[in-house]
Structures are given as C-alpha cells and as structure tokens.
Amino acid sequence: xxxxxxxxxxxxAATFLYPAAVTAQSIESPIEFHAALNTAVGKAxxxxxxxxxxxxxxxxxxxxxxxxxxxxxxxxxxxxxLNRRLGNSPLQAAIPDVSMQWAYWxxxxxxxxxxxxxxxxxxxxxxxxxxxxxxxPFFRPSFEIYGEGRETIDGAVFTRRQxxxxxxxxxxxxFGGSNEVRTQVVxxxxxxxxxxRGNNLKGVQGWLNLPFGExxxxxFYADYHINSDTARGTRGEILxxxxxxxxxxxxxxxxxxxxxxxxxxxxxxxxxxxAVATITEKFDLSAQYSMTDNRIFQRAPLLNVNVTATKxxxxxxxxxxxxxxxxxxxxxxxxxxxFDRFVPLLTNVAGQPVIAPPSSGSYWLGSFAVSF
Amino acid sequence: MRKFLSLITCCAALLAFAPNAxxxxxxxxxxxxxxxxxxxxxSDVAGLFMKKVGKFPGGGPAxxxxxxxxxxxxxxxxxxxxxxxASAVDSYWQQQIFAGGELPPAAKASDxxxxxxxKATPGGIGYVSAGASLAGVKVVTxx
Numbered sequence: 001x002x003x004x005x006x007x008x009x010x011x012x013a014a015t016f017l018y019p020a021a022v023t024a025q026s027i028e029s030p031i032e033f034h035a036a037l038n039t040a041v042g043k044a045x046x047x048x049x050x051x052x053x054x055x056x057x058x059x060x061x062x063x064x065x066x067x068x069x070x071x072x073x074x075x076x077x078x079x080x081x082l083n084r085r086l087g088n089s090p091l092q093a094a095i096p097d098v099s100m101q102w103a104y105w106x107x108x109x110x111x112x113x114x115x116x117x118x119x120x121x122x123x124x125x126x127x128x129x130x131x132x133x134x135x136x137p138f139f140r141p142s143f144e145i146y147g148e149g150r151e152t153i154d155g156a157v158f159t160r161r162q163x164x165x166x167x168x169x170x171x172x173x174x175f176g177g178s179n180e181v182r183t184q185v186v187x188x189x190x191x192x193x194x195x196x197r198g199n200n201l202k203g204v205q206g207w208l209n210l211p212f213g214e215x216x217x218x219x220f221y222a223d224y225h226i227n228s229d230t231a232r233g234t235r236g237e238i239l240x241x242x243x244x245x246x247x248x249x250x251x252x253x254x255x256x257x258x259x260x261x262x263x264x265x266x267x268x269x270x271x272x273x274x275a276v277a278t279i280t281e282k283f284d285l286s287a288q289y290s291m292t293d294n295r296i297f298q299r300a301p302l303l304n305v306n307v308t309a310t311k312x313x314x315x316x317x318x319x320x321x322x323x324x325x326x327x328x329x330x331x332x333x334x335x336x337x338x339f340d341r342f343v344p345l346l347t348n349v350a351g352q353p354v355i356a357p358p359s360s361g362s363y364w365l366g367s368f369a370v371s372f
Numbered sequence: 373m374r375k376f377l378s379l380i381t382c383c384a385a386l387l388a389f390a391p392n393a394x395x396x397x398x399x400x401x402x403x404x405x406x407x408x409x410x411x412x413x414x415s416d417v418a419g420l421f422m423k424k425v426g427k428f429p430g431g432g433p434a435x436x437x438x439x440x441x442x443x444x445x446x447x448x449x450x451x452x453x454x455x456x457x458a459s460a461v462d463s464y465w466q467q468q469i470f471a472g473g474e475l476p477p478a479a480k481a482s483d484x485x486x487x488x489x490x491k492a493t494p495g496g497i498g499y500v501s502a503g504a505s506l507a508g509v510k511v512v513t514x515x
Contacts, residue, residue: 032475034469034470036466036470064470066469066470068475078472080470102472104472106472115472119472120471120472128467128470128471128472129466129467129470129471131470132466132467132470134463134466135463135466135467135470161424167415278457278460281457281458281459282459320459322442324462324466371466371470
C-alpha cells in the first residue's frame with residue numbers, strides 16, 4: 001500500500017500540474033491519462049455519520065488516476081488507481097487508502113465489448129462513475145443504494161447495445177467472477193463492519209433506452225456466495241433504476257434496491273429518488289431522498305425486527321467554475337440508527353425489547369471536484 | 373436549513389440572469405469529399421458525435437472530430453446539434469471515460485484544422501463556422 005501511495009501522489013500531482021501537456025499527448029499517443037479529484041470538508045451536528053465527525057474534517061476525498069493504453073483499434077488496457085479517505089468512518093479500517101481499482105483488458109468487437117480483469121461493475125446509474133465528482137449531483141451517490149467498498153468485479157464483463165428501432169435500444173451487461181464486499185451494517189447490538197469476498201458472482205444489468213427525454217429504465221440482478229468466518233451461504237441483490245430528462249433542464253432519477261440472503265441476516269430494501277435542476281449552464285440545484293428498511297432476522301426466542309434504518313433528506317447546489325472543475329455545497333438531514341456512533345436500536349419497555357425511537361443528525365459537505 | 377435554502381435560492385436567482393458565455397453562431401457539418409452521404413438526420417449527427425453509433429447511416433465507419441474546448445462554436449454545436457449545453461456534453465464524456473466507455477472525439481484548434489482532418493480522413497466528420505473555407509470537403513444537410 002505504501003508503494004502505491006508513493007506512486008499515486010506524484011503521478012496525480014504531475015497530471016494536475018501539466019494537464020495541457022497530457023491532453024495534447026492524448027490526441028497523438030496510444031497512452032492516455034485521466035484524473036479526477038473529489039475533495040470535501042464536512043461537519044456533522046449531533047451525531048457523526050458517514051465518517052463526518054461533529055468537528056470539521058478535511059480528510060474526505062476520492063482521487064483517481066486512470067491510464068489507458070490503446071493497443072490497436074479494438075484492444076486497450078486500462079489501469080485506475082484510487083485514493084479514498086472517509087474521515088472518521090469505521091469503514092476506513094476496511095478500505096485501503098490507495099488501491100488498484102481497475103486493471104483490465106478490453107476488446108471491442110462487432111458483437112459487443114469484453115472486459116477481463118478487475119473492472120467496474122455495471123450496477124445501477126452511478127456505480128461505474130461513483131468517484132467522478134464532476135458528474136455527480138452530490139459528493140457521492142446515495143449511500144443507501146451504493147454504500148462504500150463494493151464497486152468492482154474480478155472476472156469478466158460483456159456489454160452489448162442492441163438497437164430495437166424507432167430510437168429504442170437495449171444495453172445488456174453480463175458479468176461473472178468475484179468481488180470485494182465491505183459494508184457498515186446496523187444490527188440489534190450496534191454497527192458492524194463486514195469485509196469479505198463474494199465468490200461465484202454472476203449477474204446482469206440491462207437498460208432499456210427510450211427515444212424521449214433520454215429516458216432509460218434498468219434492472220440489475222446479482223448473486224454471490226459468501227464463505228467467511230461468520231457467514232456461509234448465498235446473497236442476492238436486485239436493483240431497479242430509472243432516469244429521465246423529460247422535464248426541460250431537469251434530471252429525475254429513482255432507484256430501488258433489495259439485498260437478501262445470508263451474510264447480514266437481513267432483508268434490506270433501500271430506495272432513493274433525486275432531482276437535479278439546471279438553473280443556468282453553470283449552476284444546478286439538487287434534492288435527494290433516500291431510505292432503508294431493514295428486516296433483521298434474530299435467533300429464537302428473539303423476534304425478528306422490522307426497522308427503518310435510515311432516512312436521508314439532502315439538498316445541494318453545484319457551481320461549475322470552468323476548466324472541468326466545480327464547487328458544491330450540500331446539507332443532509334438523517335434520521336435512523338446508522339450513525340458512526342452507536343445509537344440504541346432496541347430498548348426495554350416493561351421488560352420487553354421494543355424498537356427504540358430513531359436518532360437524528362445532520363451534516364454539511366462542501367466539496368471541490370475536477371476531472372479531465 | 374432555512375438559511376441554506378434561502379442562500380441557494382438567492383444564488384440561483386442571481387445566476388439565472390448571468391450572461392451566457394457561448395455565442396449562438398451558425399455552423400456547417402462537413403464530411404470527406406469521397407463520402408457518398410449528403411444529408412443526415414439530427415439524431416444521426418448526435419449519435420455519431422456522442423459515439424453512440426460508429427457508422428454513417430449508409431454503413432461506412434465514422435471518425436468524428438470536435439472543436440476546441442470552450443470555443444464558441446463548440447458551445448453552439450452542443451446546444452443545436454446535441455441538444456444540451458457544452459458542460460453537459462463534457463459531463464457525458466467524463467462519465468464515458470471513467471466508466472471505461474468510449475473516448476471523446478479528438479479536438480482540433482480551428483476550422484482549418486477540422487477541414488484538414490476531414491479532408492485527409494475517409495470517414496471524417498466535423499463542424500466548422502458558416503464562413504469557413506470548405507474546399508476539399510463536403511457539406512452535409514441536416515434534416
């Protein structure tokens with residue numbers, strides 16, 4: 001990890017200091033460099049959440065460096081290094097500062113494109129671009145849908161676009177392999193960090209692209225086998241997504257996720273909806289509502305617990321300052337049990353365990369993002 | 373929270389009346405003189421420049437070429453032909469790049485460079501100012 005960090009930081013510095021040279025090179029050279037930085041200052045009120053403490057932290061960012069080598073018209077090799085800091089998040093212990101996020105060979109042919117190696121998992125609207133701050137309405141896509149720490153697939157991804165006529169097309173991605181899963185889970189006794197590999201992973205992501213308002217609707221399914229110290233079995237995920245620009249100067253998105261099976265011993269259902277209004281070419285306003293309902297399975301004689309783990313209402317404004325850079329300010333109001341500090345999920349009433357009232361907190365994030 | 377919303381609303385109101393940096397100049401779509409195509413639909417043009425399709429409607433492979441970033445003509449082309457502001461087009465290409473998708477068309481610094489590229493490239497397609505010299509290339513009508 002130390003070697004990665006030593007390599008990444010000077011390379012990032014060089015690409016940001018000399019973007020013109022790199023861009024000029026990219027037109028003629030088979031090697032292309034791209035980089036993205038999404039760095040923030042955050043402060044929470046009442047309770048720490050998603051790594052943001054009740055005092056301000058600047059230790060909050062993602063930085064990427066992508067290198068592409070175009071071997072010929074059909075083949076390329078892509079490497080991407082990622083530096084991710086999540087403030088005081090307990091998840092940070094399970095996520096390396098610097099990681100080789102992608103390393104894959106890609107071949108494009110007449111029937112589609114094949115990626116082999118460590119590649120982005122085609123999952124929902126944002127997974128493949130989740131660290132590119134310049135294309136996100138908030139610092140990160142909905143935490144309830146995307147979480148942190150499970151973005152890639154080690155294996156193969158095949159993607160094909162099939163025109164269906166009259167401006168309608170269908171994109172299908174099929175993948176198989178294994179992946180890393182790192183999640184922060186609310187349980188009856190506290191927050192738990194789970195880090196393991198999902199093996200025998202297989203899944204699909206389909207998108208139906210419609211000819212009006214750049215509208216598309218999609219579905220994702222994946223299942224994988226967990227074989228860790230604490231769990232053994234199969235977990236499944238289903239994600240429905242929709243995105244539309246039917247309303248002028250506005251993007252509306254909605255996603256619904258279900259995670260079930262072994263591992264968390266939960267049936268988790270998360271929802272997120274957001275709207276982004278382009279006020280001027282430089283300024284956007286964004287609103288987002290996300291929530292997660294958990295059904296936590298417990299061993300007898302304890303009863304299963306149904307609980308709304310999180311509700312997150314967010315508002316934000318983005319100003320594009322030019323040169324591929326922007327600044328963003330966002331505010332999140334969070335209610336539930338998924339905070340970085342333990343809040344009780346159960347309480348005793350007349351000797352019987354019952355669901356405790358949800359706790360409330362809020363946080364601000366001011367961020368700067370640039371990419372090229 | 374209310375203060376934040378008020379601040380955002382005020383900023384939005386101020387910025388809504390900010391001058392638009394892009395001039396709305398005319399442009400022409402040009403292809404290689406040997407290309408049999410003479411007219412295209414607006415969606416065909418958008419599909420080629422966004423690399424959603426890689427071939428001309430007649431079937432030949434296409435190599436689109438863009439104008440310099442932040443140029444007025446690029447802004448005008450983005451709005452008129454691609455149906456979105458140049459910043460949204462830039463965002464689209466950032467998404468493609470970092471999702472492991474297509475790379476944006478190469479950018480040329482001037483009309484003359486675009487003409488030279490299209491003239492030398494059988495599948496070349498570009499756009500130039502309405503007043504540019506069009507010797508050696510063919511203008512395509514957009515339906």
